[in-house]
Amino acid sequence: MSKLILFVFAWLVWCLLTWPPSLPVLLAGAGVAALVAYLTGDLFVKRPHLLRNPVRYWYFCFIFLPVFVWQCLRANVDVAWRVLNPRLPIRPGIVRVHTELKSDVGLTFLANAITLTPGTMTVDIDRGAGVLYIHCIYVKETEIEAASREISGRFEYILREIFE
Amino acid sequence: MIDFVHVVGMVFIGGGVAFDLFGCLGLVRLPDVYNRLQAATKCVTLGTCSVLLGTCLIVGPSGGGWRALLCILFVVLTAPVSAHAIARGAHRAGIRLWEGSVSDAYSEDRDALNAKQQARNDNAPATPQTETRT
Secondary structure (H helix, E strand, O other): OHHHHHHHHHHHHHHHHOOOOOHHHHHHHHHHHHHHHHHHHHHHOOOHHHHHOHHHHHHHHHHHHHHHHHHHHHHHHHHHHHHHOOOOOOEOEEEEEEOOOOOHHHHHHHHHHHHOOOOEEEEEEEOOOOEEEEEEOEOOOOOHHHHHHHHOHHHHHHHHHHHO | OHHHHHHHHHHHHHHHHHHHHHHHHHHHHOOOHHHHHHHHHHHHHHHHHHHHHHHHHHHOOOHHHHHHHHHHHHHHHHHHHHHHHHHHHHHHOOOOOOOOOOOEHHHHHHHHHHHHHHHHHHHOOOOOHHHHHO
């Protein structure tokens, strides 16, 4: 099941990369995709039953993506403003952030989303304790609960619906 | 109508180039590795994605357009991971935060984290090395 999902995904990527499609190219792509799916299928899709739930796609496309794009734009304007400001208003530091997420994919998306949003960047994850170490360009809260609300709270409740 | 799409694409490309420029300015102006990575990941990711989106709009749904969209996906997935790897590697190599930094929770917890990692490695099943030796 998980190999089949990876095969379809890999073939789709191949088709988009080699657009416009023709028969020999499509056949070669099917061969390559089958090889990739056979070798690495178990690594990528560990819980295929989650992919059958349409509510998760709905949450991903219409709640996570808009929130993420909006935060990403804000992040860029914010960092650009700090860089262009002659006084360079930064107050950097590394803070702890607590997270409830446990799954690999959920943590990856949370860490990536944090890295791409306002002045925050994931440095390391302690999975056992559920702690993320975040480098902030402007530290507002060093205390863990307040920092969690400020930094991961924006995404965590959405990602929990999608990946947990 | 095609002209309108073309203009929108050009606006995206212009904005993307501007954000790439801000990112490079940040690389020059900010004080240490970690702050520079902030500028590099955020401004340059959005700038590059914006340029690619503009390209996709101008080229339309042909080979180049689809490839540009795929590149957006890959950049968004890989840029934060590489930034995360560089930051972690820099910290582990002993590079200090800028002296104006207000807190460094990671170096406070580093010893405990290393001990945990060590314990995990010790508990891991025996490596095939022993098999090849016998």
